Amino acid sequence: KAGVTQTPRYLIKTRGQQVTLSCSPISGHRSVSWYQQTPGQGLQFLFEYFSETQRNKGNFPGRFSGRQFSNSRSEMNVSTLELGDSALYLCASSLIASGTGVEQYFGPGTRLTVT
Amino acid sequence: AQTVTQSQPEMSVQEAETVTLSCTYDTSESDYYLFWYKQPPSRQMILVIRQEAYKQQNATENRFSVNFQKAAKSFSLKISDSQLGDAAMYFCASFNAGGTSYGKLTFGQGTILTVHP
Numbered sequence: 001k002a003g004v005t006q007t008p009r010y011l012i013k014t015r016g017q018q019v020t021l022s023c024s025p026i027s028g029h030r031s032v033s034w035y036q037q038t039p040g041q042g043l044q045f046l047f048e049y050f051s052e053t054q055r056n057k058g059n060f061p062g063r064f065s066g067r068q069f070s071n072s073r074s075e076m077n078v079s080t081l082e083l084g085d086s087a088l089y090l091c092a093s094s095l096i097a098s099g100t101g102v103e104q105y106f107g108p109g110t111r112l113t114v115t
Numbered sequence: 116a117q118t119v120t121q122s123q124p125e126m127s128v129q130e131a132e133t134v135t136l137s138c139t140y141d142t143s144e145s146d147y148y149l150f151w152y153k154q155p156p157s158r159q160m161i162l163v164i165r166q167e168a169y170k171q172q173n174a175t176e177n178r179f180s181v182n183f184q185k186a187a188k189s190f191s192l193k194i195s196d197s198q199l200g201d202a203a204m205y206f207c208a209s210f211n212a213g214g215t216s217y218g219k220l221t222f223g224q225g226t227i228l229t230v231h232p
Contacts, residue, residue, distance in 0.1 A: 031218060033219070035222075043206065043220075056215075056216060056217060056218050056219050090160060092160075102165070102210055106161075106162075108159050
């Protein structure tokens with residue numbers, strides 16, 4: 001079974017631009033969540049999607065948005081980039097089922113640098 | 116709100132020895148899971164072990180085992196027969212399987228593990 005894939009792996013953008021990151025979950029996983037990892041703030045939850053619906057959102061400004069498609073693939077968008085948005089963005093693919101509980105696996109991440 | 120605390124910023128161990136990483140958590144949810152993830156220099160987050168909160172039996176995965184003390188809200192990771200490849204940042208995390216924060220992983224600050232040959 002293929003793992004979680006994220007594209008692109010590396011990205012360099014200029015302040016004020018916008019960026020879209022993509023995540024393809026493990027086949028059969030319908031939940032996708034996004035996390036931002038920075039040296040100062042650690043790992044912070046951005047949002048979680050299930051069956052194309054956002055079920056939960058972290059404490060991030062409205063510049064951060066996301067969506068999920070019918071095939072469970074997810075995208076996150078950051079508009080009007082700021083220097084502080086430089087981070088590793090991790091996508092997690094989850095399967096939550098009675099009997100098996102929770103399985104959650106991460107993609108390799110997208111490293112975003114804002115200059 | 117959930118919180119996860121890892122009080123050991125750094126730990127070191129000799130190859131083939133045993134090391135224990137500490138983690139405490141706080142949650143008001145009754146339905147939750149606990150995880151340990153490993154993040155090597157590649158930054159890939161790798162699932163090490165999972166514990167269902169409703170299970171009393173401690174989870175084990177080969178050389179990795181946990182000591183889950185639900186009343187004390189403690190969830191430590193024991194690595195036996197440490198190998199050089201175990202060197203990484205280790206994160207403890209809790210996952211809400213109910214309530215308003217459903218589906219959210221809350222991470223600790225991480226513990227850097229160094230393995231000496």
